[in-house]
Amino acid sequence: MKKVLIVDDQPTMRQIMRLALWSKFEIQEAGDAYTANELIKVSRPDAIVLDVMMPGDMDGYQLCERIKKDPELASIYIVLVAACGQVEDQEKGMALGANAYFVKPFSPLELMCHLTSAMLIDAPG
Amino acid sequence: MNNMNDFISHEVLKASWIHSTCGIVAIDVSGNVSSANPAFASCTDIEINTVIGMSEADFNHTLLNAQVLDFRRVELLVDGFRAIYQIRLDSGSISQISPTAKLSHVAELLREPLASIYGFTELLLTQNYDEDTRIGLTTALFEQVEVMSNLINEQLDVRKVNY
Numbered sequence: 001m002k003k004v005l006i007v008d009d010q011p012t013m014r015q016i017m018r019l020a021l022w023s024k025f026e027i028q029e030a031g032d033a034y035t036a037n038e039l040i041k042v043s044r045p046d047a048i049v050l051d052v053m054m055p056g057d058m059d060g061y062q063l064c065e066r067i068k069k070d071p072e073l074a075s076i077y078i079v080l081v082a083a084c085g086q087v088e089d090q091e092k093g094m095a096l097g098a099n100a101y102f103v104k105p106f107s108p109l110e111l112m113c114h115l116t117s118a119m120l121i122d123a124p125g
Numbered sequence: 126m127n128n129m130n131d132f133i134s135h136e137v138l139k140a141s142w143i144h145s146t147c148g149i150v151a152i153d154v155s156g157n158v159s160s161a162n163p164a165f166a167s168c169t170d171i172e173i174n175t176v177i178g179m180s181e182a183d184f185n186h187t188l189l190n191a192q193v194l195d196f197r198r199v200e201l202l203v204d205g206f207r208a209i210y211q212i213r214l215d216s217g218s219i220s221q222i223s224p225t226a227k228l229s230h231v232a233e234l235l236r237e238p239l240a241s242i243y244g245f246t247e248l249l250l251t252q253n254y255d256e257d258t259r260i261g262l263t264t265a266l267f268e269q270v271e272v273m274s275n276l277i278n279e280q281l282d283v284r285k286v287n288y
Contacts, residue, residue: 010200010237012265016244019252053233055199055211083236086229104240107247 001026002119005045007036007063008081009054017049020108024116033058040067045076047115052082052093061096068097077118081106148196148212154205156181168212169193181208185279188212194230198237198272231280238273242266 004025006017014029021027028043030036033054040048048067052060060080067073078100080093085103093101099118102111142149148168153159157180161173171191176184188196188210196212245266249259 010241012200012241012269013244015265016241016248019248020244053197055197083233083240085232085236104236105243106240108244109247109251 002046003028003043004115005030005036005039005043005048007031007033007048007054007060008051010051013051013081016108017111020112021049021115024112025119032056033060033063037063037066040073040076044073046119047077047079049079049081049111049115050098052080052084052089061092064093064098065096077115079111079115081111148210150176150184150210150212151206152181152184152208152210154207156207158184159206165212182275182279184210185275189279194227231276234276234280235273238269238276241269242273245269 002025004021005028006014006021007030008014008017009031011031014031018027018029025047028039028045030039033050034056036048036050037058039045050060050064054060058066060082064078064080067076067078074097078098079102080098080100081102081104082089082093083104090101090103100114102114142162145162145164148165149162150158150165151160157178158176161176163173165171165176166173169188169191171187171193176187179187188194193212196210198208198210200208245262248254249262249266254262
């Protein structure tokens with residue numbers, strides 16, 4: 001089963017995504033980018049659902065950039081989720097290497113379908 | 126404190142609370158302001174003792190009246206707290222921000238609880254959960270409706286905010 005790391009500072013959003021994804025993926029969770037960064041090194045998830053705006057020194061954009069610049073981690077599929085719906089926000093996320101960008105509010109089941117499809121296409125096996 | 130990790134965690138949190146340049150306010154499980162760190166006063170020009178014990182809705186109202194716009198609500202479900210508010214040192218005022226930026230900021234604030242409402246509703250409509258889970262999700266859904274209602278009342282009251 002593919003591993004998906006959910007990174008969001010809001011427990012309710014983590015709960016929603018966990019409920020939508022648990023039947024298809026092995027789920028891990030982190031409440032901030034720093035914790036996620038440490039977890040990624042150990043668990044090597046296949047995909048990360050990453051909230052853009054999080055408290056602390058590192059936001060979702062910065063973590064995305066760090067992952068995509070690391071040759072050992074760059075293949076991890078990253079879905080950014082954000083309350084920022086402006087075109088420039090989405091373009092910034094994609095420019096940093098994100099594979100997809102979901103604007104809140106979004107359908108958790110659509111996220112599940114997207115990841116299911118992406119994992120089959122981008123990370124066979 | 127049971128071990129060294131607890132001690133370090135406690136000391137780190139204490140130092141962060143005291144020395145942070147970001148204003149931090151804690152909301153307890155009953156929905157009232159329980160504490161504010163020293164930076165809160167310098168970030169907002171609001172005296173700490175005036176907000177302690179205040180309801181979250183009144184606190185939101187106080188921030189708005191003080192023209193503090195650049196704050197973030199972080200939901201907590203642990204340790205007797207419901208949420209914390211983070212307020213930046215250069216939080217700025219409504220009068221200094223363009224109407225477009227104001228609307229964009231309010232839209233971002235509203236998208237957070239709306240995302241939870243959308244998600245919980247879709248899951249409840251499409252998945253077969255047992256009764257306990259269904260009640261838990263419905264309760265969480267109701268709480269997010271309350272959060273959204275408070276945000277609309279405080280952020281989109283045209284009598285207070287002139288777009």
